[in-house]
Amino acid sequence: MARVSQEHLDARRRQILDGAARCFARNGFHATSMQDVLAEVGLSAGAVYRYFRGKEELIGAIATEAFTAIRSAFEEASRATPPPTPDVLLGAVLRLFLEERVEGADRQAFARLIIQVWTETLRNEELAGTLSEGYNGMRVAWTRLVTAYRENGLLHADVPADHVARTLIATAQGFIAQQALFGDVAVEVLEDGLRGLMSMSVPQDDEPI
Template identity: 65%
Template sequence: MARVSQEHLDARRRQIIDGAVRSFTQGGFHATSMQDVLREAGLSAGAVYRYFSGKEELIAAIVGEVFGTVRGAFEDAANQDPPPLPDKLLGQVLNIVLNGRVGGGSIEFPRLVLQVWAETLRNEELAAPLRQGFVEMRAAWGGLVDAYREAGLMPDDVEPDHVARTMMALAQGFIAQRALFGDAEVEQLEGGLRALMRMEVPKVS
């Protein structure tokens, strides 16, 4: 029997994840069955269950991909000289998540993110990778703060974790707006953040 190449295995796994994302965004996490995922992916039960035991593993894989993609974008930014300012960086990262390979660039993808967040409140199997991703993202932003300091863009007394939590809150809030109201654009977030970054306390004469 011919040995299946790693490229083929990776492509099949990609096909399953993309099908799951489409299914979950269309029908919701709880209303979607594994049969729905099978139909959307166009594969047999045996082919899918070879990679994933159920919906929880599929969601965990999607969460891992999103965090991995975002973390990679932050690490790339930290290696630039100088690194992009927060408004541009956050816009770049959100565009990658919304329009990139993860989720197939689905406009409904933020809705899936909200479903995952809600599900983690009751499902420890999903909560664990989300918490781990949160820790890794905070560390990635800590590296960016170091890069900002070295470039003379940020004072030495800034607490990296404060910056990390603030920027992540902005990204999460944007995703929530996009999912709930649909009219949030990345350019709006960039412009608003840029305006806030330019604020100065008036000098008292």
């Protein structure tokens, strides 16, 4: 009997995850059954259960992929020297995470899936641990980046690096939430808004306001 190649196994697993993600994005985790997933991917129960024992494992795999993808996007985009400013970095991350992974209207569905993953962590301790690990990893990456900003003379405010990191992560999360709720939110809007905020200057005491 011929052995199944690893490429085939990986492609089949990808097929299942993508189909399940479409179902979850369309109907939500709890309204989607395994039968819905089987119909979406066009495979038998035996073929799917070979990779995932049930819906919880599928949710966990999709969540882990999502957390890993956005963390990797931050790390990849922040390796440039000199470090990119927040508007450039967040723009690059969100394009990599949203626009290059999915097309057109699917971006809103993908963003909705991410929101569902976040809410699922409130009832699933394993997912909560995965989210916490990914979040803390991004905080570390951004904290290093803030240090690089200061070393390059780009950031002068005496604000704890972790506070800046949390704020920038919240900006990315807020953008994903807007995409999920309203759709058709261009990354350029976020870049322009950040660039505008970055251009602000605090007047001195003797300057007119």
